[in-house]
Amino acid sequence: MKKQRLMQTGLIVVILIAVGLIARQLKSRQDTIEILKNFELVLVDTQANKVFKKTVSAKEPLEYPMESPFSEGKNAYPVFQCVNDGTIFAFDMPSAKDLENVPLQDPQKDPRVPKCPVCNGFMVKVPELPKGQKSMDIPGPVKIVKPSL
Numbered sequence: 001m002k003k004q005r006l007m008q009t010g011l012i013v014v015i016l017i018a019v020g021l022i023a024r025q026l027k028s029r030q031d032t033i034e035i036l037k038n039f040e041l042v043l044v045d046t047q048a049n050k051v052f053k054k055t056v057s058a059k060e061p062l063e064y065p066m067e068s069p070f071s072e073g074k075n076a077y078p079v080f081q082c083v084n085d086g087t088i089f090a091f092d093m094p095s096a097k098d099l100e101n102v103p104l105q106d107p108q109k110d111p112r113v114p115k116c117p118v119c120n121g122f123m124v125k126v127p128e129l130p131k132g133q134k135s136m137d138i139p140g141p142v143k144i145v146k147p148s149l
């Protein structure tokens with residue numbers, strides 16, 4: 001009798017652990033779905049002179065300029081920083097539709113490639129925000145680079 005009860009208790013513990021593991025797995029799966037649904041963009045507000053992170057839904061079409069929390073209207077563009085001279089600039093990213101018939105080509109000429117407005121170089125990176133911060137001020141005016149299509 002005593003042994004049976006001990007086994008029952010043991011069984012309940014095993015079930016509880018299993019339920020906990022499944023719940024944890026479900027939660028991490030949920031997080032993965034969230035990441036697929038939303039992603040973070042680094043943008044620059046060309047009115048407020050601010051670089052900031054914005055979480056957007058993968059379902060929304062990406063159209064620039066985008067709304068920014070720092071100014072009225074649509075003033076936010078993807079932001080890049082030149083590796084050579086440190087220039088931070090806005091890139092008026094062409095839409096997928098605009099690029100439909102543009103063949104892949106030399107990066108010097110390709111409109112998909114953001115180029116520095118100062119040195120015309122295409123060695124650029126996304127500027128890093130200070131750790132733990134969602135936005136930072138940058139000196140303006142921020143140049144808006146428009147690719148020639």
Ligand SMILES: [Zn+2]
Pocket residue numbers: 082083084085086087116117118119120121
């Ligand atoms: Zn440059």
